[in-house]
Amino acid sequence: MAQSHSFCSLDAPNVKQCWALSFGKVLSHVPGAFLTLHPLFPVSTKSRAKAWAGGRSAEHAPSPRRRRRRRRKRRPPTALFPSLLPCNMRAGSALTLTPLLRRLLLPCRSSYVRTQKQRHPPPPPPFPQLAACRWQSGLMAHYGTEQRGRLHSPDYCLYFKNSKGKYISPFHDIPLCVGSNEVQEIPAKKSRTSGNETIFNMIVEVPRWTNAKMEIATKEPLNPIKQDVKKGKLRYVANIFPHKGCIWNYGAFPQTWEDPSHKDDSTGCCGDNDPIDVCEIGSQVRAIGEVVQVKVLGILGLIDEGETDWKIIAISVDDPESQKIHDIDDVRKFKPGYLEATLDWFRLYKVPDGKPENQFAFDGMFKDKAFALEIVKSTHEYWKALVHKKSDGGAIKCTNLSVGTSPYCCNEEDIQAIVQLAPPLLEESSVSKEAEQWHFLGR
Structure with a gap:
């Protein structure tokens, strides 16, 4: 028993x-x-x-x-x-x-x-939208920056480095699309229901809530980020009540160019001779020079002093709300009032300088994702013509390290010599009182 x-x-x-x-x-x-x-x-x-x-x-x-x-x-x-x-x-x-x-x-x-x-349900897979676009972490390039000069001064420069520590141009060497090492075609439209997304690299110039008007210096070799200077004075974004500085992470797409010799059919104006601008509406405050992976949601057509100045609306793919925001209508649904505040911001941001209100294409209506992708594609084509010397870029510097078919491609020694000419990093200077001033504009 x-x-x-x-x-x-x-x-x-x-x-x-x-x-x-x-x-x-x-x-x-x-x-x-x-x-x-x-x-x-x-x-x-x-x-x-x-x-x-x-x-x-x-x-x-x-x-x-x-x-x-x-x-x-x-x-x-x-x-x-x-x-x-x-x-x-x-x-x-x-x-x-x-x-x-x-x-x-x-x-x-x-x-x-x-x-x-x-x-105990299993956790959701991280970044499903990245997997949907066949993006792999192994393809992601990591970029570094090196500061030169004194912050909040005209000689301040922020240079970029690739994952190997080599100096590069953020304008020309950082690819437009994530995971791409070569110039590639951009899909004109992706289906929302299919889960496919085109992920772009965005270079942050002005982090949210900051005022220093930093931008990619297109007319300097290697195109470092510098603070814009106008009439000998450093430029700052005005605080127009109730907004403090920029209300998004503001930056640009690399390998894009708004051709000043091309008259846009939608706006009737020529380009502003700069990379296309991006407003990243995610919840995280980014850093100057940070390269952020974003997906395009829509676009706003700004007419700035007679020039076409497109503003891409995008969201970073690592944002918690990125998985439910896919187009411009989703922004209205999940971030009510954000687009209206964006329209007011761009309309009034030059008024404190004594200039008139800006005008917009399409009566200030935000266009959808499909239209925005077409604009990005066209500006990418203009950049390819610029970097291959098929368009007249005027004073724009196209010095680069990785675009091998470009006549402006240089070796590492020449690029290293360009950086060495910049002054070393000095102690940070105080911010101008102009950045702390508030403006109240009546209707």
């Missing part, structure tokens, strides 16, 4: 294991089941044979050789409830059930698995 064992003496780490042991004890006495749980449930050889035979005597039990053959045809012994067994029973222990009991226990196991999934 099987020896009597007290369950209180067993070292079961939790209730699930106690239930498993209790259930196994019951199964050892059910006809039609052969249950061996060594060393917790030692059962005599005669009892095992009787249980195997379904109540028959040991003389009618199958021979050991035949029993081994039958065991080979069955599923692995730990196929049922492996997580319920103690750790010392999950490997090397025999838990063999007849097909009848297996059929009875499988629904129980399915119910248990469903319950556990409901109680």
Whole structure:
């Protein structure tokens, strides 16, 4: 006879294991089941044979050789409830059930698995939109920056480096699309329901809530980020109540150019001779020179002193709301009032300087994602013509390290010499009082 064992003496780490042991004890006495749980449930050889035979005597039990053959045809012994067994029973222990009991226990196991999934759902995959566009972390390039000169002064420069520590141009060497090392075509439209997204690199020039008018210096070699100077004075973004500085992370797309010799059909004006501007509406405040992966949501057509100045509306792919915001209408839904504030900001931001309000194409209406992608594609084509000397860029510097087909491509020694001409980093100077002034404009 099987020896009597007290369950209180067993070292079961939790209730699930106690239930498993209790259930196994019951199964050892059910006809039609052969249950061996060594060393917790030692059962005599005669009892095992009787249980195997379904109540028959040991003389009618199958021979050991035949029993081994039958065991080979069955599923692995730990196929049922492996997580319920103690750790010392999950490997090397025999838990063999007849097909009848297996059929009875499988629904129980399915119910248990469903319950556990409901109680502890698996975490969502990180950045599904990146996986949807076949972007891999191994393809992501990491960029660094090096400061030169004194911050908040005309000689301040922020140079860029690639993942190998080599100096590069943020205007020409950082690819427009994430994961691309070459100039590539941009899809004109991607379906929202298909989960495909085109991810772009954005270079942050003016972080949210800051005032210093930093921008890519297109007319200097290697195009470092510098503070804009006008009439000998450093430029600052005016604080127009209730807004403090920029109300988004403001920057530009690399490898784009708004051609001043091309008259846009939508606006009737020529380009402003700069990379296309981007307003990143995510919740995180970025840093100057940070390269952020974003997806395009829409576009606003600004007419700035008779020039076309497109403003891309985008959101970073690592933002918590990025997975539910895919087009310009989603911005209105999940960030109500943001687009209206953006329109007012661009209309009034030059008024404190004594200039008139800015005008907009399409009566200030934001265009959708498909239209925005077409504009990005066209500005990318203008940049390719610029960097290959097929368009007249005037004073724009196209010095680069990686565009091998460009006549402006230079070697590392020449680029290193350009950086060495800049003054070393000095202590930070105080911010101008102009950045702290507030303007209240009446309607």
